[in-house]
Amino acid sequence: MEDEQSFSDIYGGRLALQRRCYSPSCLEFCLSCPRITLRSLTAVTCTVWLAAYGLFTLCENSMILSAAIFITLLGLLGYLHFVKIDHETLLIIDSLGIQMTSSYASGKESTTFIEMGEVKDVVINEAIYMKVIYYLCILLKDPVEPHGISQVVPLFQSAKPRLDCLIEVYRSCQDILAHQRATSTSP
Amino acid sequence: MVLKAFFPTCCASADSGLLVGRWVPEQSSAVVLAVVHFPFIPIQVKELLAQVQQASQVGVTVLGTWCHRRQEPEESLGHFLEGLGAIFSHKPWFQLCRERGSKSWSCKATHWQGPTSHAASGEDQVMLIFYDQRKVLLSQLHPPAVLPDRQAGDTTASAGGLAAVFDTVARSEALFQSDRFDEGPVRLSHWQSEGVEASILVELAKWAAGPVCLLLACLLSLVSAASACRVFKLWPLSFIWSKLSTCEQLRHRLEQLTLIFSTRKAKNPAQLMRKDLIGQLADALIPVADHVAKELQHLLQWLMGAPAGLKMNRALDQVLGRFFLYHIHLWISYIHLMSPFIERILWHVGLSACLGLTVALSILSDIIALLTFHIYCFYVYGARLYCLKIHGLSSLWRLFRGKKWNVLRQRVDSCSYDLDQLFIGTLLFTILVFLLPTTALYYLVFTLLRLLVVTVQGLIHLLVDLINSLPLYSLGLRLCRPYRLAAGVKFRVLEHETGRPLRLLMQINPLPYSRVVHTYRLPTCGCHPKHSWGSLCRKLFFGELIYPWRQRGDKQD
Numbered sequence: 001m002e003d004e005q006s007f008s009d010i011y012g013g014r015l016a017l018q019r020r021c022y023s024p025s026c027l028e029f030c031l032s033c034p035r036i037t038l039r040s041l042t043a044v045t046c047t048v049w050l051a052a053y054g055l056f057t058l059c060e061n062s063m064i065l066s067a068a069i070f071i072t073l074l075g076l077l078g079y080l081h082f083v084k085i086d087h088e089t090l091l092i093i094d095s096l097g098i099q100m101t102s103s104y105a106s107g108k109e110s111t112t113f114i115e116m117g118e119v120k121d122v123v124i125n126e127a128i129y130m131k132v133i134y135y136l137c138i139l140l141k142d143p144v145e146p147h148g149i150s151q152v153v154p155l156f157q158s159a160k161p162r163l164d165c166l167i168e169v170y171r172s173c174q175d176i177l178a179h180q181r182a183t184s185t186s187p
Numbered sequence: 188m189v190l191k192a193f194f195p196t197c198c199a200s201a202d203s204g205l206l207v208g209r210w211v212p213e214q215s216s217a218v219v220l221a222v223v224h225f226p227f228i229p230i231q232v233k234e235l236l237a238q239v240q241q242a243s244q245v246g247v248t249v250l251g252t253w254c255h256r257r258q259e260p261e262e263s264l265g266h267f268l269e270g271l272g273a274i275f276s277h278k279p280w281f282q283l284c285r286e287r288g289s290k291s292w293s294c295k296a297t298h299w300q301g302p303t304s305h306a307a308s309g310e311d312q313v314m315l316i317f318y319d320q321r322k323v324l325l326s327q328l329h330p331p332a333v334l335p336d337r338q339a340g341d342t343t344a345s346a347g348g349l350a351a352v353f354d355t356v357a358r359s360e361a362l363f364q365s366d367r368f369d370e371g372p373v374r375l376s377h378w379q380s381e382g383v384e385a386s387i388l389v390e391l392a393k394w395a396a397g398p399v400c401l402l403l404a405c406l407l408s409l410v411s412a413a414s415a416c417r418v419f420k421l422w423p424l425s426f427i428w429s430k431l432s433t434c435e436q437l438r439h440r441l442e443q444l445t446l447i448f449s450t451r452k453a454k455n456p457a458q459l460m461r462k463d464l465i466g467q468l469a470d471a472l473i474p475v476a477d478h479v480a481k482e483l484q485h486l487l488q489w490l491m492g493a494p495a496g497l498k499m500n501r502a503l504d505q506v507l508g509r510f511f512l513y514h515i516h517l518w519i520s521y522i523h524l525m526s527p528f529i530e531r532i533l534w535h536v537g538l539s540a541c542l543g544l545t546v547a548l549s550i551l552s553d554i555i556a557l558l559t560f561h562i563y564c565f566y567v568y569g570a571r572l573y574c575l576k577i578h579g580l581s582s583l584w585r586l587f588r589g590k591k592w593n594v595l596r597q598r599v600d601s602c603s604y605d606l607d608q609l610f611i612g613t614l615l616f617t618i619l620v621f622l623l624p625t626t627a628l629y630y631l632v633f634t635l636l637r638l639l640v641v642t643v644q645g646l647i648h649l650l651v652d653l654i655n656s657l658p659l660y661s662l663g664l665r666l667c668r669p670y671r672l673a674a675g676v677k678f679r680v681l682e683h684e685t686g687r688p689l690r691l692l693m694q695i696n697p698l699p700y701s702r703v704v705h706t707y708r709l710p711t712c713g714c715h716p717k718h719s720w721g722s723l724c725r726k727l728f729f730g731e732l733i734y735p736w737r738q739r740g741d742k743q744d
Contacts, residue, residue: 022680023689025189025314091678093691095189095215096314096348099678111677111696115348117214183189 007165009034010133015161017168025094027176029169031159032087036105041076048072081106085158092173094180098122098138100155112153114138116180120149122173124166134163136170189312190296191216192281193352193693195320198222198253199285201376205271206250206281207236207362209355214348217250217281218355220320220362221377229274231372242361251281251296279311294688316678318693320378322670323356326695329674329706349676411441430556432644433539436549436651440542469530476522476558480515483561487511490632499625507629511565518561545651552647559640566637567732573630574730576619583616634727658707662700669697 003019013034020028052068084105091099097115104110120139127133136155142148156166193208193216201222208219223232232249239247252271279296286292294313328350365371366379491508493499540547556563585591586609591602604612664671673695681690698706726733 022683025312026680026689028680091680093314093678096191096316096678096691101677111675113675113677113696117348 005165005168007161009160010162011160015159015165017161017165019168019172025176025179027092027172029090029172030087031089031156031161031165033085033159035086036080036084045072048075077106080104081108088156088159090155090169092176094176095183100153102158114140114153117141119177122170122177124163124170125152125154133160134166135160136166189215189314190279191314191316192283192294192296193218193316193318194283195219195221195378196317196692197320197378197381198376199317201253201255201380203254203256204252204376205232205275206253206283207232207247207375208250209246209359210248210250210277211348211351211355214351216348216352218352219250220247220356220359221375222253223249224374224376227373232275235373239359239361243358245355245358247359247362248277249275250277251283254282254284256285256287281313283315291684291687292690312688314689314691316691316693317681318352319670319695320356321381322695323353324378325668326353326670326673328353329672329698329702331674353673407441414438414441431553432648432651433546433549433553436546437539437542439655440546469533472529472533472554472558473522473526477519479558480519480522480561483515484512486632487515490629494628497624497628499628500622503622503625507625511568514561514564543654545654548647548651548654552644552651555640555644555647562633562636562640566633569626569630569633570730570732573626576623576626577730580616580619580623583612583619586612587616630730652711656709656711658704658709661703661707665698665700665703670695672698672703674698674702 001021003021005017005019007015007017009015015034016032018030018032020030022028048071049068052064056062056064081104086103086105089099089101089103091101093099095116097113098119099111099113101109101111118140120141122136122138124134125137127135135157138153138155139149140151140153142150191214198219198221202224204225205223205227206217206219207221207223208217210217236247236249239245281294281296283292283294292315294315296311296313330350362375363377363379365373365375366377368380487508490499491504536550537547540550582592585599586604589601589604590599592598593600661672675696677694677696679692679694681692683689723733
């Protein structure tokens with residue numbers, strides 16, 4: 001069962017939230033970040049090449065121009081492979097755990113899985129960052145103290161959706177967590 | 188209540204039979220380890236499981252039945268399988284079924300109330316998680332980094348569900364010894380039945396590795412016995428050995444080689460063996476040494492004049508300046524004397540650089556030390572003079588104030604001097620005070636030069652340490668067999684049809700490279716400076732000699 005909705009992030013860019021429900025106990029949210037625009041790419045390339053040309057007129061060394069081309073190419077590849085995130089996925093499996101995947105623009109995927117036994121709760125937190133923003137995070141249990149929290153893991157850090165999108169995800173997560181708590185306490 | 192069944196991918200195409208594995212009640216998950224095929228005698232199956240349980244301390248039991256329908260649906264087989272539930276009683280009893288060639292699986296988990304009631308009471312939903320048995324067997328799970336404010340022992344209390352799965356598979360080696368192709372009473376299907384591709388060359392290499400390693404071990408033991416013999420412990424040789432960082436590095440390398448024979452360090456500077464490069468290096472060394480000496484001479488001429496506008500005591504200036512100039516002259520003549528032999532020596536020394544980049548770097552560090560030996564000598568002369576002057580000044584200053592250092596009580600006491608003692612003391616005090624700027628300037632200049640050389644050598648040592656402590660084997664393992672070092676797992680949802688159970692694929696998430704280096708860092712043989720900045724400044728001020736690099740095992744000066 002698939003569902004697609006359109007939201008916006010804190011800077012005003014367009015986000016697409018895709019929700020897939022495999023079973024009552026397994027849910028997947030896929031948030032796609034705004035793509036890299038032609039305008040920003042052209043602007044960066046022109047700046048670098050103009051600077052290189054300026055240096056070339058000063059030094060009369062043609063190596064600078066080739067170096068500028070290499071730098072632009074390598075920089076673009078590095079940016080796509082290490083920095084630019086294409087979409088972020090959240091997979092919740094009842095009684096197994098929560099998995100976060102970030103897929104980069106070059107296809108690389110980095111995954112983290114947190115077992116359900118370590119998850120205390122999923123909450124929406126407030127942060128003050130030039131203005132007030134909201135973010136969804138997972139609270140992990142403290143092994144030593146039963147009511148304490150050992151770590152806070154923020155979700156959707158590169159997409160940075162707004163509150164309306166977060167509420168959607170939050171409600172579905174709470175459904176599954178409530179179901180999991182109810183079944184785990186029963187023998 | 189959702190139950191989880193971990194099913195090995197190698198058994199997905201196996202024939203029908205019994206599921207054998209371990210049931211973990213805390214996570215309500217069943218880890219299937221193998222499939223027992225028909226025909227079997229239940230008594231023998233129970234015996235085998237008891238043996239495995241005793242050998243591996245893992246509670247292996249029969250968990251349920253597995254049905255792979257290759258032909259038309261066989262109702263008789265279905266009833267037979269259900270009947271088995273009565274023989275091997277296990278709660279809950281799993282019944283996994285797969286249609287021929289299709290992706291549709293079905294599984295049920297039932298709780299038997301007893302032989303009297305046949306109604307399926309309490310059927311639970313089952314989630315199937317596929318895992319690659321061989322990779323999970325060989326993998327080592329690395330728990331996330333412990334938080335700094337917690338002790339390391341606390342976090343192991345909650346052994347997570349996945350750690351239990353990895354643990355179960357890793358410890359059940361005894362179950363995987365016999366296969367369905369073996370002639371035994373019980374025929375099992377597990378990861379061994381899949382077969383692994385092998386290469387003839389790899390097998391031959393494995394066979395040859397034994398004798399080769401033995402031979403290398405003998406050679407290395409001969410070399411280490413030779414180096415440990417008494418001749419090398421005599422005074423001149425042992426002093427030189429301890430000062431040269433190359434020998435330390437060679438010793439380290441010998442230890443490493445003895446430990447793991449076939450470790451050849453990655454960077455093999457074979458190009459150093461080319462004659463023209465050695466020649467170029469040798470040709471470059473003499474002019475560099477000349478250049479250094481010329482610069483030193485200029486520096487001394489500058490000091491003998493009026494350096495930075497300071498007025499020096501002419502006589503002392505000339506004495507010290509001429510003394511150091513004579514040293515430089517000696518040094519230059521020595522270098523020129525050695526110049527025909529430098530190339531030959533460098534070539535032979537460069538041979539030993541085939542033991543790795545670290546040895547080459549250590550040789551470089553030693554060459555720098557030898558070339559700047561005159562700077563070291565000047566530093567020692569300047570420091571000793573300055574030290575004497577400072578001690579004399581402090582003692583005469585005490586005399587000037589009418590005090591004395593009491594050696595017995597280790598403190599300053601008042602003392603009544605005679606008039607002539609006071610007179611001579613004051614005279615000497617003034618002489619020393621007025622000669623202080625000259626000596627201090629020479630000391631300052633040569634200390635700075637010495638510190639520069641020490642810094643360069645220190646940087647080379649740091650680089651050598653870094654290379655030494657790099658865990659090449661772990662990095663290679665992470666590159667070639669990433670499933671061996673696991674940071675965690677990742678799940679992928681497989682094709683899902685409504686009404687069928689949820690199927691997931693569990694894959695191993697490899698450890699990032701930064702954590703590999705951090706966890707498996709080798710112990711370094713590096714010698715770190717033993718002084719803090721404060722004590723270093725104090726020593727510099729009082730003119731005491733500084734020895735920043737002490738090798739491990741040396742006595743303190």
